[in-house]
Amino acid sequence: MGTNIDALNVVFTEFYYWVTVVFMFLIHIGFCMYEVGVSRQRNHLHTLMKSTMLIPLVTITFFFFGWWIYFAFQNGPWITGDLISAPQAEPWNALMGTHLSGPSPNLGVDADQAALWHRLNGVFWAAFLLFSWTAASIVSGALIERIRSGAFWILAVVIGSFTWIIDAAWGWSSQGWMVKLLGYHDAYASGVIHAIAGGFALGVLIVLGPRIGKFRADGTARDIPPRNPWLVTIGLFLIYTGFWGFYAACNVPLINPAAIAGQITGETWTATNIYLTPTTLSAITFNFLMSLSGGLMTAYIISKGDPFWTYSGGLAGIICASAGNDLYHPIQAMFLGVIGALVAYKMHYFAERRFKLDDAVGAVAVHGYAGFVGVVLAGFMLWGQPSSPYEGFAAINPLGNFIGALIMFFVLGFFPGLIVAVILNMFGLLRVPRDVELMGLDFSTEEARRAAMLEVQAAEKAAYNGNGR
């Protein structure tokens, strides 16, 4: 840290990301409430534990290798360069523990880097980790009421600590090869979180199959209503709240042009997106709320006031505008929100009818299709704008973003989900047995709970009648 201002900025940045992490935790509370609300009573506890346990599993694996992948894979590797050395993200490095930036053996970074990473490593890691949980949680909802927990947790680690962080290295970093070669722009993760998670869920769903009773004999779909609509809507409200923290976490809050070391001249400090190009927290606040509003209003009308789809449409609205919400005008963001809600709603029912998909929460549509379209539209809306503050990077363009959307949805989402699900299915590890699905996935837990209740009741009655303790 060269000056006190620089030192203060590092501490401010550390605190800023810490706050975003706390806000983003609400996403996962929301997902738990939402999925439990959608599931039937006999599956509540299984659904809850399935969502809860992805948190520790993705966390430790993200510590072991996910964080390192982000830095090491930005060249592909071997697309624009070799594997990149990233000592500060190696799980055995002293900078991955409490460190005060002084001399330590085998740090692998210079004094300036040590001064930066000793304070920012943990909060950056956590911010990315919370995105990892989100990617896995998006997949989770689509699969409820019939997937084995163990299978889901393997899938969660695959997307949460492996494929999503590869896509972040490629298309959501200042030096990623997709940014350099394609001009890929996806500032608030329409593709890098949502399209990949939607595509991954789609791949798994194809192998997993629908819940028993979802489709009639003639192939038409039955609606399986949420058990608790209140919990669903409160869960989605919490997801919105956490999503706001997610937006803030996608920014670098304050940076000196000299620290960017790109082409920007002058002394004006600024917030930037992940690509280190300028934006403001104010701009993304405008656009977050306007795209949410466009999505909510549209989804309310097209679903004829259905609460589930109205809330989901709000989410689809934000997701569709997210790729360019650092740069859009608020009214543009609102109309992109309209498109996102339309795409999600129409595509969900089209895919359900045409391909007999049982996506229990509409995750593929809300995250996958709306995210994919959001990335493609950003290529047109931001056409010709610089993708980076550095020289030699491709400008943002429709073809680059379209190829990027394909990479996110299919290459890193759909195919890995499909392949891992096929392997799990081959070993009979993917889906619960038919009778268990019908009895409910909480059967044994509930049976033990009832037995314990009966025993306690019997003991209390015996004590009351003077026959026991």
Added chain:
Amino acid sequence: MSTNGITSWAVDLKDVGAIYPFQGTEVILVIAGVAFWILWHIVQMRQEGADLRYDEQHANKKQLIEQAIDEY
């Protein structure tokens, strides 16, 4: 040529103004946005009217109303 006029970040940020795309269309955007808002109310009112008529036709029975009241 770009949709916001910026083709390089080799600039001093103190000299840069708006960076959203298609600057100059703000008035059109506002008109379109207001039209969307008004249209939303019209469509919503029609939908709600149709819903209420349906409910009224199907719930206009003494027993159903009393049952609804009893269920609080």
